[in-house]
Amino acid sequence: MNAAHYDKLKEEDFISAASIENIRMRRQSPLFSLHWELKTLLYLGVMLLSTGLGILIYKNIDTIGHQVILAIIAAISIGCFAYCLKHRPPFSREKVKSPNSLFDYLLLLGCLSFLTFVGYLQFQYTVFGTNYGMATFIPMLLLFFVAYEFDHLGILSMGIANLAIWMGVSVTPAQVLSSGNFDNETVIYTYLILGLILLLAGQLTEYFNFKKHFRFSYLHFGIHISFISLLFGYFNHYSSPLSFIWLVLLFVLAFYLYTDARKHKSFYFLLLVVLYSYIAFSIIMVRGFITINDIGAIYLCCLYFIGSAIALIRLLIYLNKQIKAS
Amino acid sequence: MIIYNKTWLKNLDLQNQLKRAQRLGDITAEELKHMEEKYPVGFYMPNIFIRAGLFILTQIITSFAGGLLSLILGSIDDLVTSPGYWLFLGIISYIALELIVQRMHHFRSGVDDALMWTAAGLILSAFIGYLTIAQRNGLSAPFESYLFGFTLVLAAYFTLRFADMLMAVVSFLSLISFLFFSREIFGFYAAAILPFLIILVSAGVYFLCVSWKKHKDYENCLIAVQVFCLLIGYAAGNYFVVKEMGSMINPPLQEGEGLPLGWFSWTWTIVLPFVYISLGLKRKDVVLLRSGLILIAAAAFTFRNYYHIMPIEGALSLGGAALLAISYGVIHYLKTPKKGFTYEEFDDDQLMDKIKVESLIVGETFSGPSAAPEGSRMGGGSFGGGGSSADF
Numbered sequence: 245m246n247a248a249h250y251d252k253l254k255e256e257d258f259i260s261a262a263s264i265e266n267i268r269m270r271r272q273s274p275l276f277s278l279h280w281e282l283k284t285l286l287y288l289g290v291m292l293l294s295t296g297l298g299i300l301i302y303k304n305i306d307t308i309g310h311q312v313i314l315a316i317i318a319a320i321s322i323g324c325f326a327y328c329l330k331h332r333p334p335f336s337r338e339k340v341k342s343p344n345s346l347f348d349y350l351l352l353l354g355c356l357s358f359l360t361f362v363g364y365l366q367f368q369y370t371v372f373g374t375n376y377g378m379a380t381f382i383p384m385l386l387l388f389f390v391a392y393e394f395d396h397l398g399i400l401s402m403g404i405a406n407l408a409i410w411m412g413v414s415v416t417p418a419q420v421l422s423s424g425n426f427d428n429e430t431v432i433y434t435y436l437i438l439g440l441i442l443l444l445a446g447q448l449t450e451y452f453n454f455k456k457h458f459r460f461s462y463l464h465f466g467i468h469i470s471f472i473s474l475l476f477g478y479f480n481h482y483s484s485p486l487s488f489i490w491l492v493l494l495f496v497l498a499f500y501l502y503t504d505a506r507k508h509k510s511f512y513f514l515l516l517v518v519l520y521s522y523i524a525f526s527i528i529m530v531r532g533f534i535t536i537n538d539i540g541a542i543y544l545c546c547l548y549f550i551g552s553a554i555a556l557i558r559l560l561i562y563l564n565k566q567i568k569a570s
Numbered sequence: 571m572i573i574y575n576k577t578w579l580k581n582l583d584l585q586n587q588l589k590r591a592q593r594l595g596d597i598t599a600e601e602l603k604h605m606e607e608k609y610p611v612g613f614y615m616p617n618i619f620i621r622a623g624l625f626i627l628t629q630i631i632t633s634f635a636g637g638l639l640s641l642i643l644g645s646i647d648d649l650v651t652s653p654g655y656w657l658f659l660g661i662i663s664y665i666a667l668e669l670i671v672q673r674m675h676h677f678r679s680g681v682d683d684a685l686m687w688t689a690a691g692l693i694l695s696a697f698i699g700y701l702t703i704a705q706r707n708g709l710s711a712p713f714e715s716y717l718f719g720f721t722l723v724l725a726a727y728f729t730l731r732f733a734d735m736l737m738a739v740v741s742f743l744s745l746i747s748f749l750f751f752s753r754e755i756f757g758f759y760a761a762a763i764l765p766f767l768i769i770l771v772s773a774g775v776y777f778l779c780v781s782w783k784k785h786k787d788y789e790n791c792l793i794a795v796q797v798f799c800l801l802i803g804y805a806a807g808n809y810f811v812v813k814e815m816g817s818m819i820n821p822p823l824q825e826g827e828g829l830p831l832g833w834f835s836w837t838w839t840i841v842l843p844f845v846y847i848s849l850g851l852k853r854k855d856v857v858l859l860r861s862g863l864i865l866i867a868a869a870a871f872t873f874r875n876y877y878h879i880m881p882i883e884g885a886l887s888l889g890g891a892a893l894l895a896i897s898y899g900v901i902h903y904l905k906t907p908k909k910g911f912t913y914e915e916f917d918d919d920q921l922m923d924k925i926k927v928e929s930l931i932v933g934e935t936f937s938g939p940s941a942a943p944e945g946s947r948m949g950g951g952s953f954g955g956g957g958s959s960a961d962f
Contacts, residue, residue: 249584256608259601266596275907276854278900279915281863285897287932293890299883344913346901352932353894398932461929511619519623546638553630557681560627564620 279345286349294356301364314364317357324354332394339457340395351394355402359383380410392455400458404442404465411438432477439470443501463513470497471520478527494524509567515560522556571730572787573671574613579787581609613677624680632663632688653699660692671732682732690728690737694721714751718744729791738791742775742798753819762831764815765806772803793857800846800861807838810872839872854910 250271253259297320301313328351333340342348362383365371372378387403390396411434446462449455471494478490498521505513529548533541572579585606592602616624636659640650649655667685676682697720705713725741728734746768753764776799779792805811812835843865850859874885904913 249587252584256605259597259605263597263601267591270591270594270596274854274910275912275914276910277912277915278904279913281859282897282901282913283928284863285893289890289893289897291890292886293894296883296886296888296890300887303881303883344901346898349894397929401929401932464930511617515619515623519626542641543638546634546641549634550631550638553627553634557624557627557631560620560623561614561616564616 283345286345290349290353290356294353294360297357298360301360314361317361317364321354321357321361324350324357328354328394335393336395337454339455342395348396348398351390351396352398355387355390355399358386377410380406384410391458395455397458397461400461401465404461407441408435408438408469411435429480432473432480435469435473436477439466439468439473442466443470447504467501467513467516467520471516475520475524475527478524488528491524491528495521498524506563506567509570511564511567514563514567518556518560518563522552526552572733573668573731574677574733574787575675576787578611578613582611582613583786583789584609585611613675614679615677616679621678621680621683625684626680628681628684629688632684653696653703656692656699657696660689660696663689663692683734686728686732686734686737690724693724712751712754715748718748718751722748729788733788733791735790735794738788738795739798742795743802745771745775746802764819765812768806769803772799772806775799776803796857797861800858801865804838804842804846804861804865804868807835807842808868808872809835809839810875839869843869851911 250267253264253267297313297317301317304313328347331343331347333343362379366379372382384403384406387399387406391400391403412431442462443466446459446466449459449462474490474494474497478487478494481487481490498517501513501517502521505517526549529552530545533545533548536544588597588602588605591597592599639659640655643649643655663685667682667689670676670685671682698717701709701713701716709716722741722744725737725744728737729741749768749771750764776796779796779799782788782792785792809832843862846858846862846865849855850857850862870889879885880888901913904911907914
């Protein structure tokens with residue numbers, strides 16, 4: 245607090261003497277927090293180390309040294325987990341505050357080196373055979389387990405990303421994936437299912453009151469994935485007369501998520517739902533304008549966008565007020 | 571000069587500091603509420619999500635409104651493509667911006683951001699249009715000097731009027747670019763003088779910003795410009811930058827030929843980040859400290875570019891381990907606050923915490939490793955090609 249504000253506060257009647265004293269103390273011996281600097285350093289350290297070890301293994305894969313490196317990586321992983329097990333707070337269904345960021349990042353390093361280890365085992369000894377689904381399924385399970393056991397949001401996000409990879413791998417065989425020959429429809433259905441699973445998972449965390457704060461991560465990925473796959477589904481079936489079903493589905497989902505976001509007072513999800521629905525609605529409108537097939541349609545189209553965007557701005561401002569007031 | 575209600579700006583600053591005091595537990599919620607009522611802020615300033623939404627929507631409105639107008643006027647010869655028309659559109663956007671801010675008291679609401687950048691962009695393109703015409707009629711001086719000179723003036727105006735951080739940065743960067751492109755006046759010695767000139771200018775602007783600290787209304791702008799002064803000042807003396815820029819201006823150096831004054835550049839490259847950090851710690855200045863930390867990475871990359879002491883994977887692993895060890899040591903050391911430093915986080919941004927940025931970054935950057943091995947090694951060799959080169 246700077247001097248001018250401080251002097252002003254002292255003259256106020258309804259600021260108690262105790263509060264003034266608190267502020268005076270704070271001004272006298274200001275503390276400088278290095279929290280974010282250290283956190284960034286930890287993040288960079290983990291990133292550099294795990295990348296470096298990954299390359300190290302890869303380059304030495306056929307030499308004598310590789311088993312030593314492998315042992316080192318296993319040791320790092322075990323060491324990190326050991327540290328975390330020793331310092332962990334007891335498990336709880338609620339949010340558990342981690343002891344410090346060091347704990348968070350060592351846990352992350354432990355998981356990453358475990359993943360490198362599993363990847364190496366699969367490559368060198370093909371422990372999972374040619375069952376590629378299995379080779380991604382095990383790490384995914386571990387990630388989810390660690391995320392819940394130690395209450396780590398970052399690892400949960402990694403787990404969700406791995407879930408996507410696992411579903412992609414098991415739906416389209418590895419050969420198809422490497423040749424880049426996607427069967428569009430299957431991929432879209434897979435991702436739609438994935439998105440819905442994530443949304444369901446998000447709602448279940450709340451329903452069972454089990455790690456409720458994980459809900460955000462599930463919904464964040466779920467909303468983006470399901471809306472995008474619904475939009476792609478529509479374009480994939482563009483010429484079919486039943487294509488509108490995709491958009492109907494989208495609006496139904498949007499309505500459900502809208503009421504949900506209103507209930508939870510989440511600006512972020514509200515914005516996502518409103519913008520995705522706006523995109524879907526505009527797609528219908530533009531398709532309509534195209535069918536008119538006249539120069540006047542372009543004017544109408546411009547007017548539509550100007551008008552609808554103004555309406556939406558008013559809506560957002562209104563919703564913002566509503567949520568703040570409640 | 572500033573468009574906003576000055577009392578409100580002062581109250582906003584007071585409210586922010588009181589909110590922080592309340593988060594720290596120094597004052598009670600009731601006291602905060604009283605103060606907020608006594609020192610009201612009348613701005614419309616929504617949170618970051620709504621701001622992003624309003625920004626996108628305003629962009630849609632301005633572009634379609636511009637499109638519609640151009641469509642109607644398109645039948646008139648050459649009107650739509652003339653610079654005067656863009657200037658006209660820019661002025662319309664600017665008037666809309668002034669109205670929105672003055673009448674509806676928008677303050678960083680997304681609407682004003684969008685209108686400001688649209689207006690600035692359109693006015694700038696009009697200027698470029700006029701400049702091209704002038705050049706066709708035999709304007710001799712370099713095109714870029716005029717361009718960046720104009721950007722400097724324009725961005726400086728917007729900074730003074732709307733106290734916008736990004737505009738402040740743009741105006742500073744335009745100043746540097748202006749100097750760079752006006753190098754011809756130094757004649758033959760341009761490549762030698764330019765680094766020192768840019769260092770001096772950056773230092774000058776930095777100290778100006780520090781001494782203008784009392785202008786609270788522009789606090790954010792001044793901080794943003796300070797950061798860029800430090801970064802640009804460093805870059806101007808960095809060995810890699812000096813060498814590459816030098817060979818752009820003059821004929822490139824021969825193989826094995828060192829840079830004149832190479833020792834100076836190397837000292838600057840390696841020592842300056844540490845100077846920043848130690849000054850930052852000594853003065854408890856976040857700007858200096860964080861800039862220094864970023865620049866250590868730059869120094870490391872510069873060094874590695876010329877001297878390959880060890881292979882990349884060794885450097886990465888060792889660097890990572892060293893970073894972990896250092897942070898572990900510092901966290902351990904600061905378990906109880908010492909010398910006015912603490913590891914505790916006390917001023918957390920509530921909103922950023924809500925979208926859990928950290929977890930998203932972790933998920934984004936670390937979800938690769940487990941995925942890459944199985945799929946791509948199967949392909950045979952595609953993974954192998956990358957591993958042996960340095961760009962891994």
